[in-house]
Amino acid sequence: xxxxxxxxxxxxxxxxxxxxxxxxxxxxxxxxxxxxxxxxxxxxxxxxxxxxxxxxxxxxxxxxxxxxxxxxxxxxxxxxxxxxxxxxxxxxxxxxxxxxxxxxxxxxxxxxxxxxxxxxxxxxxxxxxxxxxxxxxxxxxxxxxxxxxxxxxxxxxxxxxxxxxxxxxxxxxxxxxxxxxxxxxxxxxxxxxxxxxxxxxxxxxxxxxxxxxxxxxxxxxxxxxxxxxxxxxxxxxxxxxxxxxxxxxxxxxxxxxxxxxxxxxxxxxxxxxxxxxxxxxxxxxxxxxxxxxxxxxxxxxxxxxxxxxxxxxxxxxxxxxxxxxxxxxxxxxxxxxxxxxxxxxxxxxxxxxxxxxxxxxxxxxxxxxxxxxxxxxxxxxxxxxxxxxxxxxxxxxxxxxxxxxxxxxxxxxxxxxxxxxxxxxxxxxxxxxxxxxxxxxxxxxxxxxxxxxxxxxxxxxxxxxxxxxxxxxxxxxxxxxxxxxxxxxxxxxxxxxxxxxxxxxxxxxxxxxxxxxxxxxxxxxxxxxxxxxxxxxxxxxxxxxxxxxxxxxxxxxxxxxxxxx
Amino acid sequence: xxxxxxxxxxxxxxxxxxxxxxxxxxxxxxxxxxxxxxxxxxxxxxxxxxxxxxxxxxxxxxxxxxxxxxxxxxxxxxxxxxxxxxxxxxxxxxxxxxxxxxxxxxxxxxxxxxxxxxxxxxxxxxxxxxxxxxxxxxxxxxxxxxxxxxxxxxxxxxxxxxxxxxxxxxxxxxxxxxxxxxxxxxxxxxxxxxxxxxxxxxxxxxxxxxxxxxxxxxxxxxxxxxxxxxxxxxxxxxxxxxxxxxxxxxxxxxxxxxxxxxxxxxxxxxxxxxxxxxxxxxxxxxxxxxxxxxxxxxxxxxxxxxxxxxxxxxxxxxxxxxxxxxxxxxxxxxxxxxxxxxxxxxxxxxxxxxxxxxxxxxxxxxxxxxxxxxxxxxxxxxxxxxxxxxxxxxxxxxxxxxxx
Numbered sequence: 001x002x003x004x005x006x007x008x009x010x011x012x013x014x015x016x017x018x019x020x021x022x023x024x025x026x027x028x029x030x031x032x033x034x035x036x037x038x039x040x041x042x043x044x045x046x047x048x049x050x051x052x053x054x055x056x057x058x059x060x061x062x063x064x065x066x067x068x069x070x071x072x073x074x075x076x077x078x079x080x081x082x083x084x085x086x087x088x089x090x091x092x093x094x095x096x097x098x099x100x101x102x103x104x105x106x107x108x109x110x111x112x113x114x115x116x117x118x119x120x121x122x123x124x125x126x127x128x129x130x131x132x133x134x135x136x137x138x139x140x141x142x143x144x145x146x147x148x149x150x151x152x153x154x155x156x157x158x159x160x161x162x163x164x165x166x167x168x169x170x171x172x173x174x175x176x177x178x179x180x181x182x183x184x185x186x187x188x189x190x191x192x193x194x195x196x197x198x199x200x201x202x203x204x205x206x207x208x209x210x211x212x213x214x215x216x217x218x219x220x221x222x223x224x225x226x227x228x229x230x231x232x233x234x235x236x237x238x239x240x241x242x243x244x245x246x247x248x249x250x251x252x253x254x255x256x257x258x259x260x261x262x263x264x265x266x267x268x269x270x271x272x273x274x275x276x277x278x279x280x281x282x283x284x285x286x287x288x289x290x291x292x293x294x295x296x297x298x299x300x301x302x303x304x305x306x307x308x309x310x311x312x313x314x315x316x317x318x319x320x321x322x323x324x325x326x327x328x329x330x331x332x333x334x335x336x337x338x339x340x341x342x343x344x345x346x347x348x349x350x351x352x353x354x355x356x357x358x359x360x361x362x363x364x365x366x367x368x369x370x371x372x373x374x375x376x377x378x379x380x381x382x383x384x385x386x387x388x389x390x391x392x393x394x395x396x397x398x399x400x401x402x403x404x405x406x407x408x409x410x411x412x413x414x415x416x417x418x419x420x421x422x423x424x425x426x427x428x429x430x431x432x433x434x435x436x437x438x439x440x441x442x443x444x445x446x447x448x449x450x451x452x453x454x455x456x457x458x459x460x461x462x463x464x465x466x467x468x469x470x471x472x473x474x475x476x477x478x479x480x481x482x483x484x485x486x487x488x489x490x491x492x493x494x495x496x497x498x499x500x501x502x503x504x505x506x507x508x509x510x511x512x513x514x515x516x517x518x519x520x521x522x523x524x525x526x527x528x529x530x531x532x533x534x535x536x537x538x539x540x541x542x543x544x545x546x547x548x549x550x551x552x553x554x555x556x557x558x559x560x561x562x563x564x565x
Numbered sequence: 566x567x568x569x570x571x572x573x574x575x576x577x578x579x580x581x582x583x584x585x586x587x588x589x590x591x592x593x594x595x596x597x598x599x600x601x602x603x604x605x606x607x608x609x610x611x612x613x614x615x616x617x618x619x620x621x622x623x624x625x626x627x628x629x630x631x632x633x634x635x636x637x638x639x640x641x642x643x644x645x646x647x648x649x650x651x652x653x654x655x656x657x658x659x660x661x662x663x664x665x666x667x668x669x670x671x672x673x674x675x676x677x678x679x680x681x682x683x684x685x686x687x688x689x690x691x692x693x694x695x696x697x698x699x700x701x702x703x704x705x706x707x708x709x710x711x712x713x714x715x716x717x718x719x720x721x722x723x724x725x726x727x728x729x730x731x732x733x734x735x736x737x738x739x740x741x742x743x744x745x746x747x748x749x750x751x752x753x754x755x756x757x758x759x760x761x762x763x764x765x766x767x768x769x770x771x772x773x774x775x776x777x778x779x780x781x782x783x784x785x786x787x788x789x790x791x792x793x794x795x796x797x798x799x800x801x802x803x804x805x806x807x808x809x810x811x812x813x814x815x816x817x818x819x820x821x822x823x824x825x826x827x828x829x830x831x832x833x834x835x836x837x838x839x840x841x842x843x844x845x846x847x848x849x850x851x852x853x854x855x856x857x858x859x860x861x862x863x864x865x866x867x868x869x870x871x872x873x874x875x876x877x878x879x880x881x882x883x884x885x886x887x888x889x890x891x892x893x894x895x896x897x898x899x900x901x902x903x904x905x906x907x908x909x910x911x912x913x914x915x916x917x918x919x920x921x922x923x924x925x926x927x928x929x930x931x932x933x934x935x936x937x938x939x940x941x942x943x944x945x946x947x948x949x950x951x952x953x954x955x956x957x958x959x960x961x962x963x964x965x966x967x968x969x
Contacts, residue, residue: 365823376812390796402930403934
């Protein structure tokens with residue numbers, strides 16, 4: 001394998017590396033038993049990268065684990081954290097559910113699995129299968145895939161009491177699956193409410209109520225509520241980011257920390273600005289979580305489920321800025337930035353380069369717009385205040401006016417202006433919460449998008465480095481041969497073999513990540529368009545409502561003015 | 566400075582909206598019709614063209630025009646104030662000095678921020694600024710015009726000699742002005758005023774009418790002054806919001822232009838904001854005209870009414886002093902006749918003052934109520950009209966977005 005950046009998609013089942021993948025497609029009958037035997041190739045869903053080593057790890061866990069957390073196995077990253085994270089899941093969850101999990105897992109987890117392919121297209125074809133697989137895999141990792149391919153209920157693995165989820169036909173097109181994606185999205189509703197201050201002084205914090213309503217089978221019940229604090233959300237992000245961003249997924253970034261804002265709340269300042277801060281944070285957390293659960297792959301992550309369901313979460317101390325983990329993060333970020341500058345990538349696919357430029361440009365523009373809208377918000381707030389002050393002044397004037405009708409009209413005017421004050425205040429809030437926050441969210445999201453392009457670059461670099469290393473090992477071997485040192489030769493040959501496989505693996509990784517990134521970006525863009533459109537319409541409708549109110553107030557005032565004599 | 570050049574040209578002003586608004590029934594008398602058809606803005610000076618059409622024989626020609634500066638108006642006002650015979654009349658308030666400070670400041674800021682804006686954005690802001698300049702300009706012209714029209718429609722003032730000179734004298738009035746200033750001197754005027762305030766609050770009022778008027782006017786003045794300044798702040802904020810829409814529109818435009826991903830609806834949104842800001846701008850300026858200007862004008866008018874009360878109080882004080890002098894003279898049996906005559910004069914002056922004062926104040930009240938009524942109705946109607954346009958614009962855009 002020459003270290004070239006050009007790739008031709010390796011044939012689908014290829015050599016040993018592909019075996020695990022190949023399997024699911026093959027033997028039907030084995031599957032059911034396999035799970036319980038703790039077979040060697042559990043979830044095919046795993047990206048091939050994980051192919052070998054992780055496999056063994058997973059199997060080593062033994063049956064119980066596999067059964068108990070097929071979900072975990074769905075995750076590419078799972079391999080990186082073997083037993084630990086997975087075992088915690090109560091077995092009952094999965095199996096008590098009727099349906100298979102959201103179809104949403106579809107489009108996204110797949111490319112990873114069938115990562116061979118370079119282009120998006122070849123992925124898609126294979127996707128169908130993987131999607132089908134993934135859907136039902138929650139019920140029982142193996143069965144579903146079979147189910148789908150056979151378009152009929154699972155080979156009922158004995159203990160798997162789950163009725164065939166769906167005969168989701170493998171031949172579904174991508175669009176259909178996406179439509180289901182949309183429908184299924186509504187199967188899970190999240191809301192964050194009731195911020196409450198817990199504790200006192202500098203150790204105080206705000207606890208939010210997180211309520212979930214869902215018909216998804218992977219959850220314990222249809223509706224449940226837990227309490228979470230801000231650092232919990234940050235903790236969730238950390239976990240998700242660790243697991244998924246290096247694979248090219250766009251992990252939604254959480255709302256920003258605000259030392260000033262929180263300090264005010266802690267200190268107990270009960271004024272409108274701290275109330276506003278809390279509301280802003282609450283809304284931002286809600287939007288953040290909604291984005292996370294509407295991401296098909298992320299929803300599958302057990303950490304997400306745990307976040308929604310589990311009563312008590314261990315405190316995420318690593319999210320504190322001044323902690324050891326915090327510092328480590330800062331250092332990592334710095335080194336990342338430096339290495340980013342030094343990586344010069346030979347882009348084989350111009351799509352990525354163009355897209356990255358687009359993303360960067362858009363982020364810039366959104367920042368500008370955000371500033372402008374922020375100014376609008378503050379001016380409108382000013383207008384509101386000034387209107388209120390004016391209203392009082394007019395009221396005073398009216399009271400000292402000696403003409404009765406005019407006096408009454410002036411007090412009415414004062415009332416109208418009072419209502420206008422509230423109107424302007426409400427509108428300013430709308431400007432902020434619907435428009436400005438939308439922009440802020442997307443500025444952060446675009447940052448995350450840029451991040452996944454960076455991850456792709458890192459993967460490329462890793463691959464290149466491996467190729468360089470391989471070359472060196474080969475040269476070394478040649479040298480040894482020439483120098484005729486047979487003892488060292490074997491070692492050299494071993495090293496070459498080792499690096500050859502690494503090169504292949506990293507190459508595959510790179511392809512996989514590229515495909516993921518591409519898919520993610522496309523999905524992101526669709527979501528962005530939808531989001532923007534929705535929010536803009538909402539914003540305009542709020543402006544309309546304001547105007548309607550305005551008309552009402554002035555129309556009520558008019559007869560009073562006319563009555564002046 | 567570019568914007569300035571725009572205004573250097575002669576601006577023809579036809580609108581008399583303000584005139585009719587703040588003081589109903591002016592300029593109806595065909596025997597003396599005055600208007601300011603044109604004005605020129607040069608640097609800091611505004612030159613008004615005062616045009617008169619008259620059937621009165623006291624004028625040399627039936628129709629003529631002269632060029633006057635703001636200071637000329639002030640001179641005229643001051644001479645009227647100092648004229649004894651007019652003590653019992655409400656002297657129409659002097660027009661305020663043309664104030665281009667606000668648009669000038671904005672223009673300065675615009676020049677500084679030019680680099681950070683797109684070409685279109687800058688052009689729109691400039692347009693907006695020019696409109697503002699024009700608005701200030703129009704306002705000052707109208708306010709000067711109203712002043713003259715109030716004089717011309719008043720039975721007594723219209724016959725004033727200085728008024729005639731003002732209208733007719735085809736040369737520069739600055740010479741005459743200087744003389745007048747030397748004679749009267751602003752400093753002296755202010756001194757007298759403060760003394761008046763003390764006087765008026767201290768004097769016990771026997772006449773019920775004047776007593777009520779005094780209480781009312783003093784109280785009302787402070788309230789209306791407060792309301793005027795608050796209204797000014799409110800209108801300014803409103804203008805800021807309208808201006809912000811310009812920036813939003815411009816940024817949205819550049820976003821949708823450079824953005825190839827399907828955020829096409831941003832373009833429509835940019836359009837919408839551009840249209841909305843025009844409406845909002847109108848809302849702000851209409852509010853200013855109908856509300857703020859109204860309050861401002863009547864604040865000055867009430868000050869003029871207060872001045873009348875001061876003069877009457879002064880006359881009363883004079884009369885009381887004359888009385889005391891007469892008593893003294895009677896005691897000393899010296900210059901009694903003289904003192905008596907003086908006392909009679911003072912009494913007469915005071916009585917005439919009181920009589921005409923009463924008339925003036927009553928008609929002033931009626932004028933004021935009418936003006937308020939008219940303006941409040943118009944403002945409410947305009948607010949409704951603009952809100953309806955806003956709604957139509959918003960509705961159109963929402964439908965457009967939803968249909969895509």
